[in-house]
Amino acid sequence: MLIAFFADIHANRQAFEACLAHARDQGAERTVLLGDYVGYGADPDWVMQRVMDLAADGAALVLGNHDAAVGGSTNGMNIEARVAIEWTRTELGKPARDFLDALPLSRTDGDRLYVHSEASDPKKWIYVTGTLEAANSLSATPAHLTFCGHVHRPALYSLSATAKMTSFTPTAGAAVPLLPGRRWLAVLGAVGQPRDGNPAAAYALYDTGRGELTYVRVPYDVETAAARIRKQGLPVWLADRLFVGK
Amino acid sequence: MVKPLHETGVEIDGFRLEAMVHRGGMAMLWRVSKPGLEGPMLMKVPRIGEGADPAAIVGFEMEQMILPKLNGPHVPKFIAAGDFARQPYLVMEAIDSPSLLKRLPQLPLPYDEVARLGVRIAEALDDLHRQHVVHLDVKPSNILFRSGGEAVLIDFGLSHHDRLPDLMQEEFRVPFGTAPYMSPEQLRGIRNEPRSDLFALGVLLYFFSTGVRPFGESETMRGMRRRLWRDPMPPRALRPDYPPWLQEIVLRCLEVEAGRRHPTAAQLAFDLSHPGEVKLSSRSEKRERDSFTTVMRRRFNTDLTAQRRAPVTEQLTSAPIVAVAVDVGAEAAPVNAALLDVTARMLATLPDARLACLNVLKSSAIAIDSTLDKEGHNKQIDRLVRLKDWAAPLKLDERRLTAHVLEGTDPAAAILDFVTANRVDHVLIGARRDSFRRRVLGSVSAKVATEAACSVTIVRAPRVPLGDA
Incomplete structure (x- = not known):
């Protein structure tokens, strides 16, 4: 089975549509959404409608920190993120807000764990930016594979049978075998706000039969996504950064 | 943990162990067979368990990742893999030759x-x-x-x-x-x-x-x-x-x-x-x-x-082998100048590229050994000199430049043979704008462009302004 993973959509309709279409063309049969559907971008309403439709069709979902902030606190967020969340609250109707409130922090699916930030304490929203955080997360779960987002930069960590960590920056389009002899933590790139210097939207495909994970990049209509952010009066940097992937 | 159960006749996922061919510090190699699969096959089984070298396990994992990704005649063909949780092994094509x-x-x-x-x-x-x-x-x-x-x-x-x-x-x-x-x-x-x-x-x-x-x-x-x-x-x-x-x-x-x-x-x-x-x-x-x-x-x-x-x-990619086919005839002067210009621009961006200058000396199909005589030898030398003269303005380090006079009845075929045998990455070749010879004999550049497995750039002399024609 081919599973498509999407993380950090951040209300970017153009990027999400491009990734969904790409995944469909690749033959993805199952959808996993790793949180942060809203915040930063200009189309939270459209994105939430699409997310709820996917959930109704059987997609697996977890909660992201921006999603939690819609009905909770924006403490710890930078000024642009806070402005975007405050605006998002005015945009979302009750059904979408209730839907977000009901999402779990993590979800187990066979030998796979889905979580927005990491597994050791998901509600602390810790960023996995190196082998130390990755090791903490891997030691907190028995799952063979952990999939998360939150960092907006793709990375792949593994823990060997002898308790050694490895880290790797994946090449887009190259399938990596997630060997059964070790445990893996896949940090996905962001659909709606990539920060690794490549403006193309990021998602991933996991082939359960072959045990191979492919990080995918999809070019999308950045101009329209950025114009929408400006039109809504959101901080200009949130539009500008999309062009450079920062 | 995995139970070591390797002896002749044992079957693992349908592969029958026929004979052990090697037992090393890192792995054992077995000749195996499986109904429905042709040709000789080897199964590599890593030595794991008590006292095993951790490098043996990681090395096996690396091979398990890399071998299935490789293709072509220079690697053994990957056939199957068994995972670590049950029974780790790799099955690949056996190459029947001593190392x-x-x-x-x-x-x-x-x-x-x-x-x-x-x-x-x-x-x-x-x-x-x-x-x-x-x-x-x-x-x-x-x-x-x-x-x-x-x-x-x-x-x-x-x-x-x-x-x-x-x-x-x-x-x-x-x-x-x-x-x-x-x-x-x-x-x-x-x-x-x-x-x-x-x-x-x-x-x-x-x-x-x-x-x-x-x-x-x-x-x-x-x-x-x-x-x-x-x-x-x-x-x-x-x-x-x-x-x-x-x-x-x-x-x-x-x-x-x-x-x-x-x-x-x-x-x-x-x-x-x-x-x-x-x-x-x-x-x-x-x-x-x-x-x-x-x-x-x-x-x-x-x-x-x-x-x-x-x-x-x-x-x-920064160090390709570039071949440039140069016609040393007098009528080719305009296209040769254009060819030189394109070559210089290409090499300027590729400091580790090497350039092979080619010219084909047409031998007649009937008297194939005529090139062995003195006249033929002189022709060879003459062509080499002219090729090197063509390349001189490029001012290339001698290590990056070679000149080759090929022989054959079909110039395109001679160039294509050279390209294949020497793993050339890119061919630059001039084409005449129009000529009686091309209409009658077919174009060398067109044949090279169609049949070469690598990139081919066809260069033409600059357009002559209409008023000057």
């Missing part, structure tokens, strides 16, 4: 045979590098040959794949390899330098042509590190009749700095297949090792420890 290890009692081999072996191994390495992999354990026991002559590289347990996690690097952080063949940069923990494989091949060529290993067999870190500053005894000091061109090639492979070796395996293969075209430097004549002061300078040169790290494929 080069079998040749050791016959060393030293004749020089031309060493060069031929070198060409075939370098071609296999080129193929591997183009698939994003540095082998990192090139040595006689890992090189086999197909019945068609192609070299086959085996054992990817120490290899680095540019697009896969490098479990070896992360897990051990100490160099792994085979002591006599390990490159200086490998000793420093660099694992993504394709020219490390050229160093190992240089060690092999030195050993096979002299009977002596250039850096001995020391396995201590201190002993191995000596190669960072101490150059090997020049082969000519060991065998006075050693050909200068071969010494030039072998010592270039053994340069401490990767940047001073051949830029790619394809360029090394090119030199080994054209001994007469190898540009001889002071390396070729050396009969003594470097002086004490040179060695001391190298020893305390910190630059050597700070080498550039570029991805495998980047190194290859």
